Amino acid sequence: MNELTLAKNKHQKNGLSETSGGLQICGLRGAITVEQNSAEAITQAVNELLNALETNNGFNPAEIISVIFSVTPDLDAIFPAAVARGRFGWGQIPLLDVQQMKVIGSLEYCIRVLIYLNTPLHQGSLRPVYLRRAVMLRPELANTDDYSKS
DSSP: OOHHHHHHHHHHHTTOOTTTTOOEEEEEEEEEEOSSSOHHHHHHHHHHHHHHHHHHHTOOGGGEEEEEEEEOTTOOSSOHHHHHHTSTTOTTSOEEEEEOOOOTTOOSSEEEEEEEEEESSOGGGOOOEEOGGGGGGOGGGOOOSGGGOO
């Protein structure tokens, strides 16, 4: 029996099939801006963003499948994935950094994240988090909690 079949059988034995209301894979988005291209500013912002996403969505790192960070071309002082890798429980999560496409007039000094996770929640129940000036990216989704303050 190959690994895929074994994993599927194990999943089904736990009663977590796609139709049983068990876990499903969802994507969770977020973004934050920084005031300067420094390792300190980026580290603080990545931690603030990930803390807000975890708090607002009640997940823990064990539920994360993988994470993609993108940064605008003006940010190159440190990889956001390097910051995330240092967080408790994040050391074994597959993390990827990419550079955001440069579009004239777009938001500068911005870090975006897409987290794929296993969750019992439906996609519409997840709460994206957009902080600081990144609120302008998706104002209709902006979190009105304390996290959205500059």
